[in-house]
Amino acid sequence: MKVTVEMLIKKVKLEVVYAEPEHLQKEITTADISRPGLEMTGYFTYYSPERIQLLGMKEWSYMMAMTPHNRYSVLKAMFKEETPALIVARNLEIPEEMIRAAKKKGTPILKSRMGTSQLSGEISWYLNACLAERISVHGVLMDIYGMGVLIQGDSGIGKSETGLELVKRGHRLVADDRVDVYAKDEETLWGEPAEILRHLLEIRGVGIIDVMSLYGASAVRDSSQVQLAVYLENYEPDKVFDRLGNQGETLELAGVKIPFVRIPVKTGRNVSVVIEAAAMNYRAKNMGYDATKTFEERLTKLINQNGGHA
Template identity: 50%
Template sequence: MAKKITVKDLLANTRLKIVTGEEYLDREIVTADISRPGLEMTGYFDYYAPERVQLMGITETSFAKRMSRDELLIIARKMMGSTTPGFVVSTGRELPPEFMQAAAEAKIPVMATELTSSQILSNMTYYLSGKLAERQSVHGVLIDIYGLGILITGDSGVGKSETALELVQRGHRLIADDRVDIYQQDEEHLIGEAPAILKNLMELRGVGIIDVLNLFGAGAVREHATVAFNLHLAKWEKDSEFDRLGNGEDKITIQGVDLPRMVLPVQTGRNLAVLIETATKNFRAKRMGFDATATFNQNLNHLIEENSHTDA
């Protein structure tokens, strides 16, 4: 489920500073949508969304100078809803005194920034979208390998955490062990992170819980990553069938996004860390247009054609 976000969180994670109402920073933000109340300044409130953070820039503050004090106070009080998290004024501008008065009456914090409206709008939307997005918990490990987020899944006891530890020792970065919280960034991308209680921690059978940040340093961990593909570790069995050429189109769907999936058989003597590194490099090469399987098929077809001409 999505996290609870307050104005205090927004203030701490975007380039905002508090102007007034510091004692009201516990007001909850329930949507990532930001309002630019231009029409509302003219008195049109039919589609006003009071539950959004309200952003006022050069246009709104300039228009306010054309209004009388009484008009401004009426408009400001209408904007200050019981669910309104806060007001933000951009581009180094100041809210009219009437707005400051109404904000104090409604116990709504006012924040300011030197950034333009477009810049702070982008910052706030990016932060709130990530924090308020619905999470799906996946049993597995998320590792940053060569800049790609690899979601490693598999049956309990197959060796996911041990393999992740070896990958960390080889210079890659742990994002989450045992449980990965995944949310949709947009129609095509998924972001994975560790639950707060498991951040930087890893459980190893026979050893216990270790703190990867403490043991291996800040370069061994990362807070979140875009999930590139799922690598599933499957116990090898005699009658099992696996994709030998790597040209399968296997996928899994998480949060409505299709994620490429590769199944890697686990067998005694196989160096899983090296295989996962190689699989990651191969995946990246394919995305760049270098497909070894396609090259093999072309060579095979060429050889067949040559043999057919020779037989003729």
């Protein structure tokens, strides 16, 4: 995904101190942020000009203690053509030498009222999400009780129809058919729709429907964490399915493992209700309650009471 300085300004609500219109279209290519402390002393051996440059109180105080001539020299060396922008936190004063150097190299100067740590966190969160490598998986991503559930399954088994039924039950559609997933960190998987398919569902026999237009804005989400994967497969008498929920299968996507359950589908079975139950059961396990473990404990107690015979 391409991220420009203008997109960052809108997302983080930054104030533009200096920038020509073409400067706002500069592309940000890395989520890494530089706090140019050593650079203020004139040390540029390991300088990374392609990063967002962020000035907090420490860097600003050191800079303001310089003579105007030295300040201009350091800032001119800091600004390169590939530098996306320099951002000053805490609404600190922008010296005239900074604007002069920025004009010479075409580098936007931005400002924020936020503290440096908070601002750095918000910028990193946004850039990491936008610039993370994405992989596309086939399925339907739903927000069920605030939890992201990826529904996959055999072709024609009714994934989109199940998604529509879940929307009617008050849950939210994130993506249908193609889900773009990426690792937000080592343990967090995130999913979003392809832009061309946003808010759309394809129902065989009906065609494409716009869920937001038909059911309202509360029926859709633009993105969601993916916390559980469900695979729908046709029921066959000779197939063995997990009945106790103790197999603990996982699915790995983008290097992140998430819990994975298989649900058999046959005529008359309300799949949407079963998926709701799977989502709630997963949440209960995360909160420390495991129904399978409770059943096993009760069974063990019963066996012991009956002298070793259930």
